[in-house]
Amino acid sequence: MTTKTKTSTAKKRTSIGSRRSPDAEAAVLAAARDLISERGYAGFSVDEVARRAGAGKTTIYRWYPTKADLFIAIYTTERSASVPVPDTGNLVADLVQYTTSLWRFWAAHPAGAALRGLIAEAQGTPEALSALRDRFLPERTADVRRILTDAANRGELQAHEVDDKISLWVGFSWLKLLIGELHKEEVISPVMMQIAGLSSRPKQ
Amino acid sequence: MTTKTKTSTAKKRTSIGSRRSPDAEAAVLAAARDLISERGYAGFSVDEVARRAGAGKTTIYRWYPTKADLFIAIYTTERSASVPVPDTGNLVADLVQYTTSLWRFWAAHPAGAALRGLIAEAQGTPEALSALRDRFLPERTADVRRILTDAANRGELQAHEVDDKISLWVGFSWLKLLIGELHKEEVISPVMMQIAGLSSRPKQ
Amino acid sequence: MTTKTKTSTAKKRTSIGSRRSPDAEAAVLAAARDLISERGYAGFSVDEVARRAGAGKTTIYRWYPTKADLFIAIYTTERSASVPVPDTGNLVADLVQYTTSLWRFWAAHPAGAALRGLIAEAQGTPEALSALRDRFLPERTADVRRILTDAANRGELQAHEVDDKISLWVGFSWLKLLIGELHKEEVISPVMMQIAGLSSRPKQ
Amino acid sequence: MTTKTKTSTAKKRTSIGSRRSPDAEAAVLAAARDLISERGYAGFSVDEVARRAGAGKTTIYRWYPTKADLFIAIYTTERSASVPVPDTGNLVADLVQYTTSLWRFWAAHPAGAALRGLIAEAQGTPEALSALRDRFLPERTADVRRILTDAANRGELQAHEVDDKISLWVGFSWLKLLIGELHKEEVISPVMMQIAGLSSRPKQ
């Protein structure tokens, strides 16, 4: 839209005020991160974020209209380089490595709590549900999708199986996140084998 | 005190007041059911349940100290006979049939919304988390466990795989519940095959 | 007085059928006394009295349909002999002595708190107001009335002044009770002189 | 990450929130006035005030942390010009006139009920007691104090008697307020004479 130039009489002054303050944004995100990891979903309130960030509630609502947006922002700014995508040439090895990294990341950083919050929020709010399903999930499963697609290209599985395996992998990881069993890493390896399709065959 | 011969000190007044009113209990559960399915997790409040049930909040808190208890009660009283456990002698067939029944049950009855609420609640409240993980999950996965154990007895899989397959199955079903994709039943069959370990082998 | 007030563990009341149980009555009054003097008007509840007395609420309501009745009962059973009516033959001396005794009694015994509660209760409940004005006040001012009437008979004041002097005396004592200044006994003597009508005359 | 989040010393943003809304304040006081005079102390609840005022409970508690504060506010905003302070040059006349005005004011306006509520509240709450004794009483007896001091200056009484006479006057007026006998104005005149010290002397 920008200028508006010729609207005759009105003569709008097109320049418009101050710009989004990076300080405020950083302070809000930092406070939100601290809060979700300190007190969890139940203790997370916009009021308290504002209080800790020394920010006005209006400022927060301006940039993050819902809690879901805030949770996604926390998750996104954290994730950057913490979870590398392995490429060993072997599907099971890749999956085990990647899943282990991710679980540790969830357990160690506020992002884990943020994702739990996002999922909880999605159970009550349609907008949050759609943000989770249509925006967050596709983006955040791109890495596993690549791992699986690469394996399919190598012939380790068939292309039409990829989506279902992603669902199995997401479901399994979410389950462990949601019931607080991220520390039980010993289950990762056998389950990844089952997802990869290498479970031992029944004795003949 | 008078009589009672020699158990002098015991002296308990054993009579204990009024008993739990079945009317109130039924009204509360019915109201809770209606509310969770009408307005979802976000619109679910103890106040409103009390209002609809014509019950006092105290009465609700007496029997269901937390929302998690209420959700579990809703789920439990609903489930009774709605989800039959098949026994076709074939693992994949059993899983497909059972999962389909369950998803339809979740979609059609308040229990689905109640489970979503229970999971959401568990993200913020330690008690709810423990109720979900330690009480609800073991009980509610007994059926799949039986399906899998029977299959193991028939030699369709190995016994040590049962727990992991349960996790995969629960994770997958929860995922679809949580992101509102219970209606996409077409994924059930291929995924159950993968869980059963019958995924097509890579092309030689 | 003093009563037993719940001697710890032993001593279970054995209530038996038909007639009003003196044990129960005593336990209720003792509990009520303790409670009003421990926690004051705001902390006084029938529930708590029942709890402490080991009595059913129904039992309490049967004998004391309102809190006012309970307060009056506390006051009445306490007062018995604690406030002697002096008869020195001198009005001011009688008043000073009697008022001092009464203030000390109010300060030292639950009855003081009970009267405060009764007056408070009367501000919200018509029945309590009537009990206070029409039952409690006449009975409880009989002593001062006698002191004043005797003085009138001795010629120290005129008979028609008695009622007004009673009002002045009650108002003054209540005021000190209600604002918690019973300990300021030094005002008693000059004020009783004013009530008696012996205030120093203006300098000529 | 780190960010700076508010470098302490420099950089103060000096603005300070929204200001108290006069509309809300007026609505709350009006509702409180109506309620106390309609339903008395027992029927007075912050919930109901909020309901009638169309205000949030928080708003009420923000400005009036306790019921006592609310009662004092009702009393204070009402009193303004309703009770003129007479100055006839004669103590008894002044007292009679002033007391009559005050009793009529108490009987006719919500302030009377508010004072009854304040006194009742003070019997259970230490803060209310202190507000009543240390804040309300001194302010609200300033007028009688002036009447008495003026009289002392004219020689109608001695200065050291003023405080005691105030107590007598307050006690007497409160008594009549508390037992609901404000309409019996005929007692005012003789009692004010006694307070002034003009009671008939005993026959010699």
Added chain:
DNA sequence: TTCTAAACGAGACGGTACGTCACGTCTTTCC
């Protein structure tokens, strides 16, 4: 440089829900 619209911290506002407490009545069970 001046003007002006937007962003900002602060916080008041009308609401809803929380979980607890007390009320006075009713019900169940024991003595």
Added chain:
DNA sequence: GGAAAGACGTGACGTACCGTCTCGTTTAGAA
């Protein structure tokens, strides 16, 4: 058959957050 224990509906308590709305105060691009 009276009394304990206590469940019940009602409704107030005081608190926490919600999301919206002023307030003045920066702040920075346009004129």
